[in-house]
Amino acid sequence: MVVGELVRDVEVLVIGGGPGGYTAAIRAAQLGKKVTLIEKEEIGGVCLNQGCIPSKALITAGKKFNFLQQADEMGIEVKQSTINFTKMQNWKNNIVKRLTSGVNGLLSGNKVEVLKGEAFFINNNEVRVENGYESDRIRFQDCIIATGSRPVEIPGIPFGNKVLSSKEVLNLKEVPKELIILGGGYIGIELGQAYALLGAKVTILEEKETILNGFNKRAVNLVKQNLHRKSVDLLTSIKINEVTNGPEKVHLSYLENNEVKELSGDYLLVTAGRRPNTDELSLDILQMIVDDRGYIAVDHQCMTSVKNIYAIGDIISGPALAHKAAYEGKVVAEVIAGKPSAVDYQTIPLVVFSDPEIASVGLTENDAIKEGHSIKVGRFSYGANGRALTLNETEGSITLVVEKSTELVLGAQIVGEEASELISEITLAIEMGATIYDLIDTIHAHPTLSEIVLEASEAAIEQAIHVL
Amino acid sequence: MIYEFKLPDVGEGIAEGEIVKWLVSPKERIDEDHPIAEIQTDKALIEITSPVAGTVRDIHYQEGEIAKVGSVIISFNTVELNKSLVQEAPKNTQVKEKITATEINQVPNRKKRVIATPTVRRIARELDVNLLLVEGSGKNGRVLEEDVRSFINKKGKKQGAKSDHGVHLQSAATVETTIDKPIAPTTKKVNSQEKRVPLKGLRRSIANKMTTSTTVAAQSTILEEIDVTQLVSLRKQMAEKAKEKGVHLTYLPFIVKAVVPALKKFDYLNSSLDDQSEEIVLKYDYNIGIATDTENGLLVPVVKNADQKSLVDIASEISGLVEKARSQKITMEEISGGTFTITNIGATGVGIFGTPVINHPEAAILAIHRIQKKPVVVNDQIVIRDMLGLSLSFDHRILDGAMASYFLKQIIQYLEQPNLLFMEMV
Numbered sequence: 078m079v080v081g082e083l084v085r086d087v088e089v090l091v092i093g094g095g096p097g098g099y100t101a102a103i104r105a106a107q108l109g110k111k112v113t114l115i116e117k118e119e120i121g122g123v124c125l126n127q128g129c130i131p132s133k134a135l136i137t138a139g140k141k142f143n144f145l146q147q148a149d150e151m152g153i154e155v156k157q158s159t160i161n162f163t164k165m166q167n168w169k170n171n172i173v174k175r176l177t178s179g180v181n182g183l184l185s186g187n188k189v190e191v192l193k194g195e196a197f198f199i200n201n202n203e204v205r206v207e208n209g210y211e212s213d214r215i216r217f218q219d220c221i222i223a224t225g226s227r228p229v230e231i232p233g234i235p236f237g238n239k240v241l242s243s244k245e246v247l248n249l250k251e252v253p254k255e256l257i258i259l260g261g262g263y264i265g266i267e268l269g270q271a272y273a274l275l276g277a278k279v280t281i282l283e284e285k286e287t288i289l290n291g292f293n294k295r296a297v298n299l300v301k302q303n304l305h306r307k308s309v310d311l312l313t314s315i316k317i318n319e320v321t322n323g324p325e326k327v328h329l330s331y332l333e334n335n336e337v338k339e340l341s342g343d344y345l346l347v348t349a350g351r352r353p354n355t356d357e358l359s360l361d362i363l364q365m366i367v368d369d370r371g372y373i374a375v376d377h378q379c380m381t382s383v384k385n386i387y388a389i390g391d392i393i394s395g396p397a398l399a400h401k402a403a404y405e406g407k408v409v410a411e412v413i414a415g416k417p418s419a420v421d422y423q424t425i426p427l428v429v430f431s432d433p434e435i436a437s438v439g440l441t442e443n444d445a446i447k448e449g450h451s452i453k454v455g456r457f458s459y460g461a462n463g464r465a466l467t468l469n470e471t472e473g474s475i476t477l478v479v480e481k482s483t484e485l486v487l488g489a490q491i492v493g494e495e496a497s498e499l500i501s502e503i504t505l506a507i508e509m510g511a512t513i514y515d516l517i518d519t520i521h522a523h524p525t526l527s528e529i530v531l532e533a534s535e536a537a538i539e540q541a542i543h544v545l
Numbered sequence: 546m547i548y549e550f551k552l553p554d555v556g557e558g559i560a561e562g563e564i565v566k567w568l569v570s571p572k573e574r575i576d577e578d579h580p581i582a583e584i585q586t587d588k589a590l591i592e593i594t595s596p597v598a599g600t601v602r603d604i605h606y607q608e609g610e611i612a613k614v615g616s617v618i619i620s621f622n623t624v625e626l627n628k629s630l631v632q633e634a635p636k637n638t639q640v641k642e643k644i645t646a647t648e649i650n651q652v653p654n655r656k657k658r659v660i661a662t663p664t665v666r667r668i669a670r671e672l673d674v675n676l677l678l679v680e681g682s683g684k685n686g687r688v689l690e691e692d693v694r695s696f697i698n699k700k701g702k703k704q705g706a707k708s709d710h711g712v713h714l715q716s717a718a719t720v721e722t723t724i725d726k727p728i729a730p731t732t733k734k735v736n737s738q739e740k741r742v743p744l745k746g747l748r749r750s751i752a753n754k755m756t757t758s759t760t761v762a763a764q765s766t767i768l769e770e771i772d773v774t775q776l777v778s779l780r781k782q783m784a785e786k787a788k789e790k791g792v793h794l795t796y797l798p799f800i801v802k803a804v805v806p807a808l809k810k811f812d813y814l815n816s817s818l819d820d821q822s823e824e825i826v827l828k829y830d831y832n833i834g835i836a837t838d839t840e841n842g843l844l845v846p847v848v849k850n851a852d853q854k855s856l857v858d859i860a861s862e863i864s865g866l867v868e869k870a871r872s873q874k875i876t877m878e879e880i881s882g883g884t885f886t887i888t889n890i891g892a893t894g895v896g897i898f899g900t901p902v903i904n905h906p907e908a909a910i911l912a913i914h915r916i917q918k919k920p921v922v923v924n925d926q927i928v929i930r931d932m933l934g935l936s937l938s939f940d941h942r943i944l945d946g947a948m949a950s951y952f953l954k955q956i957i958q959y960l961e962q963p964n965l966l967f968m969e970m971v
Binding site for chain 2: 423
């Protein structure tokens with residue numbers, strides 16, 4: 078305990094500098110609030126430092142490398158392409174550095190005070206910030222908790238040595254020869270595929286019957302096909318028996334069809350989900366309502382059961398996605414500034430950077446039917462799109478779900494090149510309450526992949542030009 | 546649990562009320578029976594209290610807005626609320642790996658879809674309009690920006706429409722000379738030459754009723770100066786006796802007593818016009834409204850069945866009612882049911898005559914002005930007499946000038962020769 082602690086007063090205190098927290102801080106500052114942000118590690122959070130951004134760098138590198146192997150078809154003859162993984166990691170790290178310093182610049186430009194340390198609540202208006210031997214007390218008027226989430230450890234398979242979480246696997250010194258991945262969700266698939274493209278022998282183990290559970294079969298099958306092409310072994314409906322961690326290798330025994338099988342590799346990546354970082358904030362002192370899994374209960378303005386404290390992002394209900402956190406961050410900042418903002422979206426797009434990419438927004442066919450909509454479906458394939466052919470990316474399709482009576486666009490699933498970009502048009506359509514004719518009557522530039530959206534729309538009324 | 550507080554029926558025939566002042570703010574924790582708002586109905590200012598303990602979750606109307614009886618004006622998070630939040634939370638708390646497209650679609654706020662663009666939704670939030678209540682004029686019921694804006698205007702208009710057919714509108718009597726007392730001026734300064742005071746509460750209520758009265762009724766006013774020398778000395782004598790009974794006897798009870806037999810004789814003056822059925826409703830209750838200036842504006846407490854009450858009773862009743870009106874303790878009952886209104890503006894010391902505005906939907910209103918000593922001609926002699934100005938406004942739709950004159954003449958007779966009043970005694 079430090080004698081004579083200084084209590085500092087701030088208007089808005091943001092705990093956590095990830096995409097939710099820094100967005101909230103900047104917006105609050107834009108609206109005239111005096112903001113202090115506390116981050117225990119690096120500004121940018123998991124997204125910038127250990128997640129979205131670095132993983133996309135490696136995935137892109139993997140795809141580019143893979144392209145070179147197949148460029149011959151286009152007349153590009155590459156004698157020999159090799160990987161300098163150290164260089165690749167430097168490139169990736171520079172991207173991260175550039176983005177985090179950019180965010181730091183934005184924060185200081187908006188006069189947001191950034192403090193390093195870990196925050197604990199003392200009462201409804203104060204936190205203690207600990208940083209090494211130093212400890213500060215900060216009294217706030219409003220507080221935004223944006224502490225994010227961390228990878229879940231599977232009991233009996235603690236992280237360390239050869240057992241990696243999604244964070245460590247991005248920072249390997251070299252491409253592993255044999256990488257085993259436990260968990261066929263989207264993080265496992267993205268990272269597994271990236272390393273496979275970079276030359277690793279990848280095995281993906283999934284306890285469920287299928288990988289990418291919840292995504293439509295059409296999309297999953299295309300991803301499986303590409304995994305197969307890269308000799309990735311997919312083992313589904315398995316059960317892990319035992320993991321021996323190190324010293325040189327990691328050994329696994331698992332059950333497949335009631336048979337005990339063995340597997341070993343350089344590393345085991347465990348992607349078993351994420352858990353909210355709400356356990357080390359002393360929320361119990363506030364008697365804040367938190368469910369048994371650590372998620373904080375909030376209302377439509379992200380206000381917690383403690384009236385001047387808000388929570389956003391991975392620590393409240395809904396998908397743990399950076400874009401959801403950033404949206405909520407803006408809402409909360411505006412609410413604190415006295416604006417009538419509220420969490421008011423129709424849908425959140427979801428993107429998987431697999432090969433090919435998968436993106437989904439709104440209702441799938443099955444969901445729409447389950448919700449009682451009478452629907453029609455428009456589908457168009459990449460193979461009939463000129464730009465897809467010139468990109469040499471002919472696999473994939475766009476499926477549009479449309480309500481029959483109102484012709485409103487209810488949802489879309491895209492699998493194929495740049496699905497992650499194409500999904501935005503349909504997200505906007507859903508938010509706008511657009512009908513299929515709004516898409517049809519909008520001119521889409523030629524030759525682009527976006528014409529697939531147009532043709533899928535026309536296919537929904539059976540008038541696609543490039544379909545017989 | 547979320548407790549939604551609906552505007553209760555606070556009195557007879559009240560369909561809506563204006564939220565004059567919130568006594569709580571969002572996020573505030575309150576106990577049961579904590580005062581939450583002041584509501585101005587057509588008739589009175591009422592303080593309502595909370596039936597539950599909890600945290601203010603949402604205030605659905607802004608100060609100055611009109612709320613219908615039965616509409617949710619405020620909601621609270623009661624203690625159990627938070628449990629329901631927790632129960633909901635786990636449903637969506639899928640860990641990241643397992644998020645599926647299906648789950649993403651189950652984000653909050655998708656329960657009932659209102660087709661509206663994000664811009665329109667934002668405007669609705671800014672205007673505090675619940676989109677679920679707005680009827681969309683676009684295809685498939687799409688709510689357009691103009692639908693949201695006209696939804697707000699409609700809310701405002703209804704207030705006026707209601708006044709057209711109201712039966713017990715009591716606070717509308719005044720004369721042009723009434724001094725306005727602006728209520729709670731806000732500090733929104735437009736420039737150094739003017740100040741903007743929001744029209745709210747009783748002031749707004751009065752404004753609406755005055756507009757209705759002057760636009761609906763065909764108002765005409767008769768002015769006459771009368772000799773009340775006898776009344777002055779009579780009151781002086783009687784006041785001393787009344788004082789022994791603890792009653793302050795003013796001229797007003799004499800006026801009431803003079804008006805009642807005149808109303809009995811000319812029943813069209815004690816009537817109202819039912820615009821809808823196109824009928825003149827003649828009334829045989831003699832409930833005399835007394836226009837009373839209060840800090841917040843004009844109120845009209847009613848002396849019920851004035852024909853059955855003695856002069857002293859009326860005197861003490863009037864002073865009781867006026868006191869209550871001024872201290873804002875008057876009840877709905879006490880300002881309802883009037884059939885004819887008297888407004889006494891003599892006390893201001895200004896104005897020989899006026900053109901009082903009828904307390905709609907009554908048929909007439911009588912203003913009495915100050916008594917002044919004046920030289921008048923009596924039997925070709927100039928003598929000093931106590932003179933009183935009377936102004937009678939009547940609804941020309943219901944009766945004509947001749948009847949109004951005869952009615953006024955009857956009153957004058959009683960006031961100039963107050964001994965005649967004894968003949969009317971019950």
